[in-house]
Amino acid sequence: MAVNENADRPKAVRLRGKDVNAESSLKWPELYRSGQRQELSSPLILISSLLYAVYSSLVFFFIPFGVFHNTAYDFQTMAVTVAMAATFTANVEISLVTRYWTRLNVAAVCVSVVMFFICSRITHSTSLFKASPGDYFFLGASNRAFIDPLVWLTALLTTWTAVLPSMTALAINVIFNMHDKHKVHSASSQPVELRSRLRRGASLRRSSYALSQGAGPGRLISSGTCIRSTVPTVDEQVTADNNPTDSQLQINMKNK
Amino acid sequence: MMASSYNAKEEDANHPGAANHAGAGVVKSKKPDNTAFKQQRLPAWQPILTAGTVLPAFFVIGLIFIPIGIGLYVTSNNIKEFEIDYTGANIDNPCYDCAKNFSWNSTAQCVCAVTFTLEQPFESNVFMYYGLSNFYQNHRRYVKSRDDSQLNGDRSALMRPSKECEPYRTGEGSPIAPCGAIANSLFNDTLQLYHIDSNGTLNEIPLVKKGIAWWTDKHVKFRNPGGNNNLTVAFQGTSKPVNWKKPVFELDPEDPENNGFINEDFIVWMRTAALPTFRKLYRIIQKKPSTTPTLPSGKYVLNVTYNYPVLSFDGRKRMILSTISWMGGKNPFLGIAYITVGSICFFLGVVLLIIHHKYDNRNNSADIPN
Numbered sequence: 001m002a003v004n005e006n007a008d009r010p011k012a013v014r015l016r017g018k019d020v021n022a023e024s025s026l027k028w029p030e031l032y033r034s035g036q037r038q039e040l041s042s043p044l045i046l047i048s049s050l051l052y053a054v055y056s057s058l059v060f061f062f063i064p065f066g067v068f069h070n071t072a073y074d075f076q077t078m079a080v081t082v083a084m085a086a087t088f089t090a091n092v093e094i095s096l097v098t099r100y101w102t103r104l105n106v107a108a109v110c111v112s113v114v115m116f117f118i119c120s121r122i123t124h125s126t127s128l129f130k131a132s133p134g135d136y137f138f139l140g141a142s143n144r145a146f147i148d149p150l151v152w153l154t155a156l157l158t159t160w161t162a163v164l165p166s167m168t169a170l171a172i173n174v175i176f177n178m179h180d181k182h183k184v185h186s187a188s189s190q191p192v193e194l195r196s197r198l199r200r201g202a203s204l205r206r207s208s209y210a211l212s213q214g215a216g217p218g219r220l221i222s223s224g225t226c227i228r229s230t231v232p233t234v235d236e237q238v239t240a241d242n243n244p245t246d247s248q249l250q251i252n253m254k255n256k
Numbered sequence: 257m258m259a260s261s262y263n264a265k266e267e268d269a270n271h272p273g274a275a276n277h278a279g280a281g282v283v284k285s286k287k288p289d290n291t292a293f294k295q296q297r298l299p300a301w302q303p304i305l306t307a308g309t310v311l312p313a314f315f316v317i318g319l320i321f322i323p324i325g326i327g328l329y330v331t332s333n334n335i336k337e338f339e340i341d342y343t344g345a346n347i348d349n350p351c352y353d354c355a356k357n358f359s360w361n362s363t364a365q366c367v368c369a370v371t372f373t374l375e376q377p378f379e380s381n382v383f384m385y386y387g388l389s390n391f392y393q394n395h396r397r398y399v400k401s402r403d404d405s406q407l408n409g410d411r412s413a414l415m416r417p418s419k420e421c422e423p424y425r426t427g428e429g430s431p432i433a434p435c436g437a438i439a440n441s442l443f444n445d446t447l448q449l450y451h452i453d454s455n456g457t458l459n460e461i462p463l464v465k466k467g468i469a470w471w472t473d474k475h476v477k478f479r480n481p482g483g484n485n486n487l488t489v490a491f492q493g494t495s496k497p498v499n500w501k502k503p504v505f506e507l508d509p510e511d512p513e514n515n516g517f518i519n520e521d522f523i524v525w526m527r528t529a530a531l532p533t534f535r536k537l538y539r540i541i542q543k544k545p546s547t548t549p550t551l552p553s554g555k556y557v558l559n560v561t562y563n564y565p566v567l568s569f570d571g572r573k574r575m576i577l578s579t580i581s582w583m584g585g586k587n588p589f590l591g592i593a594y595i596t597v598g599s600i601c602f603f604l605g606v607v608l609l610i611i612h613h614k615y616d617n618r619n620n621s622a623d624i625p626n
Contacts, residue, residue, distance in 0.1 A: 019296055063593060065531060066589045066590075066593065067587065067589055067590050067593075068530050068531060069531055069533055069589070070387065070531075070533045070534065070535060071534070071535065071584065071585060071587065072385060072534070072535050072536060072537055072584075072585065073529075073530055073584075074527045074528060074529055074530060075393075075394050075399070075528050075529060075530040076527075077530070078530035078531075099302060099303070100300040100301075100302060101300055101301040101302070101303070102298040102299065102300045103298070103299075104298070105300075126472075126476055129476070129477070130408075133404035133405045133407075133408050133410075134403075134404055134405060134418065137404050139472055139473075139476060139477050140470050140471075140472030140473060140476070140477070143472060144470065148584075149582060149583055150583050150584050150587070150590070153324070153328070153583075153590060153594075154590065157321075157590070157593055157594060157597060160317065160321075160597065160601075161597055164597075164600075164601070164604075167310075167313065167314070168604060168608070170305070170310060171307075171310045171311060171314070171608050172608070172611075174305050174306060174307055174310050175307055175608065175611060175612045175615055176615065
């Protein structure tokens with residue numbers, strides 16, 4: 001379950017975050033950084049997700065194992081304990097990732113936890129057992145488990161231990177990245193001018209608009225002007241057309 | 257959720273209306289509705305995550321867990337428990353002869369007496385358990401080897417047990433009741449407890465055998481076929497499980513409320529344990545009405561009718577006497593685990609605080625105003 005959750009990080013981030021409008025996208029280009037650097041699906045992220053999944057599986061088993069070892073508790077009570085811990089852990093993980101808490105997000109988390117308890121009570125009920133004894137044989141397990149303090153204490157301990165690495169990662173993230181973080185709440189949407197490294201009239205690069213106004217891109221393409229920035233290969237001199245829209249277009253290439 | 261609802265809206269917009277034959281009709285706009293939900297303008301709370309809000313969480317949780325752990329550990333230490341192994345694996349164990357001479361065919365019962373001393377008196381209700389080790393009641397194939405319809409008193413399932421009970425489904429030509437491996441391996445040792453007082457006389461301690469099973473098990477899940485009377489007639493046409501010495505309607509002939517499928521020892525055994533080392537409630541020693549302790553300190557004798565062989569799979573059998581509290585029996589693990597996790601959390605909080613402090617200082621000193 002943990003691997004499944006963490007494997008689709010981009011989807012997870014998308015579903016819990018908020019879309020950004022066009023002006024804000026231009027204003028904060030650092031939002032693209034995670035995609036360009038493949039921060040969300042790099043091998044390091046995948047391996048750490050896998051390790052975290054292994055760690056949480058071990059926690060989900062061994063802490064209830066230590067509690068219920070050499071006791072009179074049966075396997076159905078242990079199953080309910082582990083299920084409670086897993087539900088709480090999943091909801092806590094989701095809460096740690098959510099940044100925009102609308103009423104729907106709050107409702108989703110609350111309904112998830114409440115539905116777990118309701119569905120457990122339903123599937124452990126007498127009426128379903130009488131309808132199909134072979135399938136609903138957990139009769140009475142949640143009756144005793146949900147009022148047993150030992151079960152709750154074990155579930156809470158397991159939840160917190162399983163969530164500890166995520167909390168630590170969040171804390172480290174906050175410590176190291178707090179300075180670079182803009183206050184994203186203040187959205188002043190002013191139109192932003194695109195600034196490019198290339199000045200107008202730079203002789204080595206031409207925009208596609210400029211190309212379309214000229215004689216044709218043939219010479220430019222075969223000379224590799226747009227690709228290579230330093231070493232020219234062709235000894236050619238291409239002079240600009242007498243087109244007033246082009247400004248200072250002289251391409252001098254010399255092969256030394 | 258928001259993304260999928262956006263897509264649904266798009267698909268709707270792609271289908272042109274059926275009434276637009278002429279082509280001059282209104283084309284549905286593909287733009288999503290201008291509601292707060294669809295335009296993601298819902299009021300939202302954004303948590304301000306700074307070191308000042310995240311780091312205290314570690315300290316708070318640490319400070320909550322450590323006292324809980326200490327409380328649990330102290331409570332667990334106050335619970336009195338006594339455990340004695342009576343498997344007979346070594347020659348110095350009183351039950352060694354019974355264990356060595358066990359055979360499936362013998363009709364004579366082997367009885368061994370184990371003496372022990374209680375250092376402290378046990379107050380209030382004392383619970384007597386039998387414990388088994390290296391017995392995997394949680395094995396998948398074993399757990400499924402039962403027929404809950406048959407145990408619920410269903411007559412058709414009584415005569416035609418489920419396939420899950422194989423190979424303990426039919427025996428001697430007739431269906432086995434109760435079928436399955438769990439029922440077949442029913443624990444059948446008998447334990448009796450005697451107190452040796454100062455005169456040297458043996459006083460039998462009264463053991464209560466009712467009230468040891470779950471209420472839902474005894475009254476809903478397990479039902480005798482055709483009521484609790486005339487069980488011999490009700491179970492006609494079935495045979496007893498292979499390893500049992502008596503058939504199911506002779507488990508407790510004196511008490512019709514405890515005979516057949518609703519026998520409480522049987523029900524307790526059928527509730528499979530979670531781990532290979534487990535204990536199951538055997539009897540309850542009720543507290544005395546006066547202020548005398550339920551089990552005074554002193555010498556005791558445990559008489560064991562040794563019927564259950566465990567040495568073949570290197571198992572062990574024990575008898576446990578225990579008082580209980582709000583957290584069940586003695587469980588030091590939970591207290592220690594809470595203290596450990598609380599301390600780790602607190603320590604992590606301190607380490608993160610140091611890192612934050614160093615990083616903050618380095619950043620502040622490195623800033624050169626332009």
